[in-house]
Amino acid sequence: MTSQTLSAATLASGKGHKDENFPVASWLLKPRHRAPIMAFYRFARAADDVADNEHATAPERLALLGAMRATLSGGSDAAPEGLALREVLAEYRLSPQHGLDLLTAFERDCTVNRCATWADLIDYCRVSAMPVGRYVLDVHGEDRATWAANDALCAALQVINHLQDCGKDYRKLDRVYIPLDLLARAGARVEDLGGERATPGLKVAIAECARLTQGLLQQSARFARDIRDTRLAMEVAAIQALAERLTARLRTADPLREKVHHSKAQMAWIAGRAALARALR
Numbered sequence: 001m002t003s004q005t006l007s008a009a010t011l012a013s014g015k016g017h018k019d020e021n022f023p024v025a026s027w028l029l030k031p032r033h034r035a036p037i038m039a040f041y042r043f044a045r046a047a048d049d050v051a052d053n054e055h056a057t058a059p060e061r062l063a064l065l066g067a068m069r070a071t072l073s074g075g076s077d078a079a080p081e082g083l084a085l086r087e088v089l090a091e092y093r094l095s096p097q098h099g100l101d102l103l104t105a106f107e108r109d110c111t112v113n114r115c116a117t118w119a120d121l122i123d124y125c126r127v128s129a130m131p132v133g134r135y136v137l138d139v140h141g142e143d144r145a146t147w148a149a150n151d152a153l154c155a156a157l158q159v160i161n162h163l164q165d166c167g168k169d170y171r172k173l174d175r176v177y178i179p180l181d182l183l184a185r186a187g188a189r190v191e192d193l194g195g196e197r198a199t200p201g202l203k204v205a206i207a208e209c210a211r212l213t214q215g216l217l218q219q220s221a222r223f224a225r226d227i228r229d230t231r232l233a234m235e236v237a238a239i240q241a242l243a244e245r246l247t248a249r250l251r252t253a254d255p256l257r258e259k260v261h262h263s264k265a266q267m268a269w270i271a272g273r274a275a276l277a278r279a280l281r
Contacts, residue, residue, distance in 0.1 A: 008046045008064055008081050011053040028235045036139050039088040043068075044102055044132065046081040051106035054172055058110045065110070069103045072096050094138055098131035113175045114190075118212060121162075121179055122155055129158035140229045153220035153240060159213045160246050163206055167193055167256040182208050197257040210250035217244055 029037070050056070050064045064079070071082030073096060082099075089096055105128030115121040133150040162169070162177035169175045170193035183190065186208065188201030198206065217240065224237035246260065253260045 006056060006060055006064065008050050008068065008079065011050050011056060011061075011064070028231050028238070030229075030231055033139050033232075036088050036092050036094065037136055039085050040099065040132070040135050043072075043081050043085040043099055047103060047106045051109040052173060061110045062107060065103055065107050069100060072099050072103070092139065094135070098135040098138070101127045101131040109175070113173070115177055115179050117181050118179050118209075121159065121177060124177075125155035125158045126151075129154040136232070137227075140227075140232050142227055142229065142232070146223065146226050149220045149223035149226060152216045153223055153236070153243070156213045156216040156220065156243050156247070157239070159209060159216070160243060160250065163209055163213075163250050164246075164255055164260050166206070167195075170194055178205055178209055193256070195256060198254045202256075203254060206255065207251045210247050213247045213250075214244075217247060 047065060047068055050061050050068075053061060056064075067076065067079040068082040070076035071079040072086050074086065077083050085099055086096065088094075089099075105124060108124065108127070115124060130147075130151040133154040134147055137144070137146055137150060159177075166176070166178055169177065170190070176190055176193065178193075180190070182205045183192075183202070186201045186204035188199060188205050192199045192202040195202075220240060224233045224240060227233040227236060249260050
């Protein structure tokens with residue numbers, strides 16, 4: 001692939017919103033809110049694919065992300081993905097800040113491949129995950145007092161994804177999100193992530209990350225109750241329930257040996273039950 005043909009489109013993974021572990025702009029949301037959320041998702045998906053591409057060099061990936069940043073900020077029209085979101089933001093009178101924060105996370109992914117501590121991991125989530133929920137809340141005109149609970153839930157979802165993919169991220173990208181100090185305290189090595197199954201020490205480190213994630217989910221437990229829009233509250237309740245189930249599994253599972261994911265049927269049952277419970281409040 002030459003620099004002349006390199007673009008976000010050529011680095012696309014083919015992954016879409018239906019492939020994600022948690023609902024994205026589901027049918028629960030009002031139709032008028034789904035369009036701006038899907039525009040944000042497509043932008044985020046394109047930037048994520050650029051950052052995670054194993055064939056492009058770090059300078060090439062950073063250049064593409066820089067073009068997306070300049071376009072989203074209004075200084076350029078070079079990146080179609082940035083231009084598409086910029087037009088949606090103008091139509092709905094929304095700030096580009098959440099998208100710019102996401103780009104900070106993806107730029108970091110191009111140059112930083114380890115987290116030293118849990119605090120470092122949460123700081124990464126501050127730009128990689130929290131802006132997504134904040135954007136959805138802004139689309140719905142929700143009170144920013146909900147941001148604290150949103151931030152806890154979004155960080156939990158991000159850590160769950162990292163734990164699910166910890167082996168693949170290490171083997172394909174040499175990227176490790178499990179904090180190095182947790183690995184060391186558990187007697188595990190980074191290289192353990194390349195195995196076919198987790199060593200005892202690595203299982204301890206993964207379980208500790210899951211335990212800390214349960215703490216985040218405790219902080220977000222009342223999030224759905226504080227959201228004014230009933231349909232958004234139903235979706236948040238569904239996501240909270242799915243996250244709680246996955247986190248409980250990750251305390252004992254081995255994500256190197258097995259896929260720690262819900263099946264489509266499990267997702268529908270867990271999410272539907274939680275959403276209905278919120279609707280009946």
